[in-house]
Amino acid sequence: MSSVIRIDAVTKRFGSVAAVDGVSLDIFENEFIALLGASGCGKTTLLRIVAGLEHPDTGRIFIDGKDMTGEAPYARPVNMMFQSYALFPHMTVAGNVAFGLKQDGLSGAALEERVKDALVAVEMAGLGERKPHQLSGGQRQRVALARCLAKRPRVLLLDEPMAALDKHLRERTQLELMALRARLGITFVVVTHDQSEAMAMADRVAVMDGGRILQVDTPRNIYERPANARVAGFFGDINLWSAVVGDRPGTVRVPALGFEMPTRGLLPPSGTAVSVAVRPERIAMSRAPLSGAEHAVTGTVQETVYLGTASTCFVKTQAGGTVRVLAPHADGASAFNKGETVHLSWPSTAVTVLDA
């Protein structure tokens, strides 16, 4: 597989702060990649560097194998959808879409055809004569998307595309973006702070923090095998405890839970400080003591948060630690109440041991 975009050891500083700190990343043909991170992690700066709106202090940007580091934005075969959409307020919808094509010297029937195609692709065909201020937020987003698509870019860069949409519209737009990408065969790079959005849409996710990429992998691999505690904490809900590798082989001692936990896989030598992670949905919770479980913890329900399909329960263990448990409502069992004594257990395959 050949990379469409190669980001090679790129660093960008604003004053003394490195917004992007020595990032390297290959983005492949037809891929949908998400740059995920909290605000200020450098993901938008990295996207703007690819677009040519910022210039890196060191490092290089290759597009289709060509060094584009010093090229202006208008010379790059990539297009960006801005978080604010940045529609031209004095132009109609059709005028906005035509703008980029006119820069390529298109005119007349050919121009009209391309504008129409782009508007049809985002289901805005009838609204070409409207002005941006006459559109809803969702419609504006479609225009911004059509304006990029009309240029038939090699790579489409999307900066927080869903940030201004409500939850319902967001899910629909996610599906539409994925369908569009399957149909057009364009490489998508999307910047988002929403891990569920990244998980739902992307083939690969690059988790960023402090200007660096912590892990790049498929959503499933990142969720199930996070590279470190920071990734684990950022990507979905998780229980993270500090622990020490136990004396018995294959176990770690978790002070917050007050017992030694068997794990799978290789462990560092005994006595090493590590972090232990367990996803809330892997933990079984019951009122009766569990027989035959690999290991169990007893605790008191401190708080429950009703989520519809499930409840999140925070259970305080006798050793003083708190365990987050996702208790499904599917089996029709009555929901757990505050103050109840419960027994928790999980298989050793649910335990991920990470560097401290």
Next chain:
Amino acid sequence: MSRPYFTETWRRRMVLALPWLWAALFFLLPLAFVVKISLAEARMSVPPYTDLLARVDGAVVGLNATLANYQLLFSDALYVKAYLSSLKIALVATAFTLLLGYPMAYAIARAPAARRTLLLVLVMLPFWTSFLVRIYAWMGLLRPTGIINTALQTLGLIDEPLAMLNTPGAVYLGIVYAYLPFMVLPLYARLEKLDPALLEAAADLGARPWRAFREVTLPLSLPGVLAGCLLVFIPVTGEFVIPDLLGGPDTLMIGKVLWNEFFSNRDWPMSAAVTVVLLIVLVAPIMLFQALQSRTEIRS
């Protein structure tokens, strides 16, 4: 629940009454006086014009209005020429002010936020000094024995002093100098509000800087251009201090004519007629401006 002391409608009317009262007292009433005087005849008396109402033994018997002043205004080539010349000077001066003011406003709007205030203060700094003093200062600079000529002669660049004062060029220079802030400020206000993401989007879509300026920045700043041009054009049309002090005997402007009619000839009715026509000439562009603005409909 207690009833409000005044209903919503009445409160709104009371709030609106204030600007209306202001306009009536300080604009409409004086204007009515001016119109009245313009319909009278000049007379050696106090006040120096005839009563509009014909009276016999204190009782009103008829109207004494005459359009003679207006007839003279349009038949005498001097007045027509003065109006046309004023409009021409105002138009050219406005164009120069725009050409100079736009890049200034653009540069200030693009300057780092911390520097902008300083630059704006510098633009407005001349207002701290009296207008008249500043124009006198230009006389001092431009006169044959002034600083510029003396300096050039001392350096041996010229043998004879250049005739700079009392020329049309000096009038334009003075006007552009005095009215530049009125152009820069509305333009700056407009350009500063321009979302930088729009220019980034233009570049991203393939527009080179000049085309991005022409197709995005310029059209979006047009309301500022229009506001600035009117703020310069309207007062310059009636300007009389600058042409009087910096212009020559052949610089004809309606403001100067008005001054002469009023203070030299003591012809109040004629100067009132000149004023009324000038007002109409100036109100026309404002109406045009408002018609244009409601048509462009740029709302964010």
